[in-house]
Amino acid sequence: MPRTGGGEVAPDGSPVPVYLAIPAERGFGPVLDHLAAGASVLDLGCGVGRLANALAARGHEVVGVDESQGMLAHLDDAVAAVEASIEELRLGRRFDAVVLASHLVNVADPVQRRAFLDAVARHLAVEGTAYIEHWSPDVIGGLADGDGPIGDVMVRFRVLAQRGRVFDASVTYELDGRAWTQAFTAELLDETQLDTELAAAGLRRRRRLDPKWLAARMG
Structure with a gap:
């Protein structure tokens, strides 16, 4: 992809x-x-x-x-x-x-x-x-991989690494046969x-x- x-x-x-x-x-x-x-x-x-x-x-x-x-x-x-x-x-x-x-x-x-x-x-x-x-930690609960649609966009979320409340993740967006992957780091x-x-x-x-x-x- x-x-x-x-x-x-x-x-x-x-x-x-x-x-x-x-x-x-x-x-x-x-x-x-x-x-x-x-x-x-x-x-x-x-x-x-x-x-x-x-x-x-x-x-x-x-x-x-x-x-x-x-x-x-x-x-x-x-x-x-x-x-x-x-x-x-x-x-x-x-x-x-x-x-x-x-x-x-x-x-x-x-x-x-x-x-x-x-x-x-x-x-x-x-x-x-x-x-x-x-x-917040309560909103996220346990970080988990997940897929789902937002309108016409399919979103695929992947946790790459987690260090306490800091995590690395990637999001792949699929639209009309095309795909984009965006990586980020965040803190709960x-x-x-x-x-x-x-x-x-x-x-x-x-x-x-x-x-x-x-x-x-x-x-």
């Missing part, structure tokens, strides 16, 4: 054709349902706009940030596109809501994790809400670790929206 099925691939290895084929609102229900009408939203690592475009269609003012031009090219005209890395982002304004999806808070490098959360904090309004997608954070990481960036957990999504505020 080929390692890449062609088409644009983002710097982190995410295949653009795959993310265009994944249903737009899958997995984002807790954020979409929780946001107040007319909120300004900063979507960090927005990709092809699966969330950002849905938010704009609901009347939100949305800024989408990604380091991939290939991803940003698929944002709706109503979404303001910013090509930048999350860690270095400084827009000089604050938003009613900041979204950090894709389990970016679980990155295994603690320095990069802190940089992601610092970016959330410096763009979040004092009374705003941060929406963070998080893998328990609730205490997560709260410590948030506090270091000046954030505090407000509540869980579901097993994967949490809402946080300043202070």
Whole structure:
């Protein structure tokens, strides 16, 4: 099976054709349902706009940030596109809501994790809400290989190695006879670790929206 099925691939290895084929609102229900009408939203690592475009269609003012031009090219005209890395982002304004999806808070490098959360904090309004997608040990349970469809995409997840709560894995996406494989390393954070990481960036957990999504505020 080929390692890449062609088409644009983002710097982190995410295949653009795959993310265009994944249903737009899958997995984002807790954020979409929780946001107040007319909120300004900063979507960090927005990709092809699966969330950002849905938010704009609901009347939100949305800024989408990604380091991939290939991803940003698929944002709706109503979404303001910013090509930048999350860690270095400084827009000089604050938003009613900041979204950090894709389990970016679980990155295994603690320095990069802190940089992601610092970016959330410096763009979040004092009374705003941060929406963070998080893998905890309880959510994952025991890491296991698994296959399953997401829309038209077949996803095959494989655990390559595990060292305590840090694990190496690969995900293979199959679409229209093509396949892409993306490898990554992540760390499962328990609730205490997560709260410590948030506090270091000046954030505090407000509540869980579901097993994967949490809402946080300043202070």
